[in-house]
Amino acid sequence: MPDRLFTPAEANSALPEVRDAAERLVALRRRMRELEEAQASLTTAIGRNGGGYVTGDLDAAHGELTSLGRAAGACLERLDELGVIVKDPDSGLVGFPARREGEDVLLCWRVGEDEVRYWHDLVQGFAGRKPIDWVE
DSSP: OOSOOOOHHHHHHHHHHHHHHHHHHHHHHHHHHHHHHHHHHHHHHHHHTOTTOOHHHHHHHHHHHHHHHHHHHHHHHHHHHTTOEEEETTTTEEEEEEEETTEEEEEEEETTOSSOOEEEETTTGGGGOEEOOOOO
């Protein structure tokens, strides 16, 4: 577990900053997937008969992917600085390290949710999400 532990109230207080970085990360990852698919199609077309494409088209996609990768890395760094653990960058799923009844757990939130309302133990993960039932 990381050094910082959150109470449910602290996780919700941190949520505006976490939300900003997580939403940006999700958007960047979406665009990266689009470019990866386009790049694969371009590679196939160029390999067959060119399809009217030139390697410059492929280079442009690669350049944008590189830039998006750096921006996604900055989002991941920001989320790490905020003390959360990114569980799924594509959906914006993050965990806030916490302790419940002496056990290490994660308070669970993902992009699209209004507040941090769930927790799960470290073994079950997202599939074992339960409503937060304690206040500290």
